[in-house]
Amino acid sequence: xxxxxxxxxxxxxxxxxxxxxxxxxxxxxxxxxxxxxxxxxxxxxxxxxxxxxxxxxxxxxxxxxxxxxxxxxxxxxxxxxxxxxxxxxxxxxxxxxxxxxxxxxxxxxxxxxxxxxxxxxxxxxxxxxxxxxxxxxxxxxxxxxxxxxxxxxxxxxxxxxxxxxxxxxxxxxxxxxxxxxxxxxxxxxxxxx
Amino acid sequence: xxxxxxxxxxxxxxxxxxxxxxxxxxxxxxxxxxxxxxxxxxxxxxxxxxxxxxxxxxxxxxxxxxxxxxxxxxxxxxxxxxxxxxxxxxxxxxxxxxxxxxxxxxxxxxxxxxxxxxxxxxxxxxxxxxxxxxxxxxxxxxxxxxxxxxxxxxxxxxxxxxxxxxxxxxxxxxxxxxxxxxxxxx
Numbered sequence: 001x002x003x004x005x006x007x008x009x010x011x012x013x014x015x016x017x018x019x020x021x022x023x024x025x026x027x028x029x030x031x032x033x034x035x036x037x038x039x040x041x042x043x044x045x046x047x048x049x050x051x052x053x054x055x056x057x058x059x060x061x062x063x064x065x066x067x068x069x070x071x072x073x074x075x076x077x078x079x080x081x082x083x084x085x086x087x088x089x090x091x092x093x094x095x096x097x098x099x100x101x102x103x104x105x106x107x108x109x110x111x112x113x114x115x116x117x118x119x120x121x122x123x124x125x126x127x128x129x130x131x132x133x134x135x136x137x138x139x140x141x142x143x144x145x146x147x148x149x150x151x152x153x154x155x156x157x158x159x160x161x162x163x164x165x166x167x168x169x170x171x172x173x174x175x176x177x178x179x180x181x182x183x184x185x186x187x188x189x190x191x192x193x
Numbered sequence: 194x195x196x197x198x199x200x201x202x203x204x205x206x207x208x209x210x211x212x213x214x215x216x217x218x219x220x221x222x223x224x225x226x227x228x229x230x231x232x233x234x235x236x237x238x239x240x241x242x243x244x245x246x247x248x249x250x251x252x253x254x255x256x257x258x259x260x261x262x263x264x265x266x267x268x269x270x271x272x273x274x275x276x277x278x279x280x281x282x283x284x285x286x287x288x289x290x291x292x293x294x295x296x297x298x299x300x301x302x303x304x305x306x307x308x309x310x311x312x313x314x315x316x317x318x319x320x321x322x323x324x325x326x327x328x329x330x331x332x333x334x335x336x337x338x339x340x341x342x343x344x345x346x347x348x349x350x351x352x353x354x355x356x357x358x359x360x361x362x363x364x365x366x367x368x369x370x371x372x373x374x375x376x377x378x379x
């Protein structure tokens with residue numbers, strides 16, 4: 001193949017996935033742009049945004065890849081029975097790792113910003129936001145990843161090629177959306193005490 | 194070696210990597226925090242943040258996945274004249290040139306519709322998006338080629354190592370480049 005052939009093939013193969021995640025990224029951006037008040041109210045939250053978004057992508061991308069491989073190998077059936085122990089373990093592990101990593105990010109960000117002498121919200125607020133956001137987005141992303149991969153597989157699509165775009169698109173949108181919900185919830189609860 | 198499907202085994206395989214990647218991402222968070230004032234003043238820049246990070250990560254991960262496959266198929270050689278490398282590099286830059294102007298227009302229109310804000314002109318937002326995009330495409334190519342080469346030299350499976358490394362490095366570069374471009378142009 002010539003350079004041109006390789007380039008044309010690579011371009012055509014990647015464009016649809018990039019276009020899909022572009023839409024998701026813009027929606028996430030609009031939500032982020034709309035939560036300037038919350039970002040100001042919780043200093044340090046903006047510093048957490050890339051880590052939280054990346055965690056969603058890493059954890060649920062890996063869950064999707066794991067399920068896709070297992071489908072190829074015939075280890076799991078493409079339907080949700082609730083009884084499949086493997087699937088339940090994979091989903092539980094994803095959720096636990098997602099919440100743990102988000103909490104870790106909040107703690108490290110707090111100490112990093114304190115050390116740098118920057119303005120930062122109290123530790124319980126940052127950790128609370130990270131846990132609530134990690135839990136809510138994790139539950140939704142698990143459901144989305146499992147159902148989309150299963151549905152695609154049953155329709156004869158290669159689950160490997162569906163996982164990436166689905167996770168990046170929904171991960172960004174739900175990641176930011178639940179971050180907003182989590183900040184509002186935590187601020188409301190903190191306001192009561 | 195496939196990981197056993199238990200919560201403990203999956204966590205043991207994943208958590209250390211996740212924690213390291215989180216530290217890397219916090220680095221880009223600090224960069225983001227350092228131009229917080231500018232992001233709050235020009236909401237269209239804030240709208241650009243997730244989509245720029247995401248697209249940079251995607252450009253890198255698509256390229257990494259393709260190189261990994263060529264590598265496994267044995268059609269990849271690490272020579273500057275390799276057609277496979279050159280073609281994929283050209284495609285990555287072409288994808289950035291296609292997608293980033295759309296991102297710029299999308300971010301400007303979305304900001305206008307949601308908050309009625311036009312503090313940055315359309316041309317400016319498109320210029321910021323496109324300049325960031327082209328720089329990021331070039332960086333994604335360099336990072337992916339280097340990571341694949343290192344994996345190859347150390348006898349690692351590029352599927353396991355290169356894709357997560359490249360995706361997260363490109364995420365970070367997404368923020369750093371956007372910061373640099375915004376400083377230069379806005």
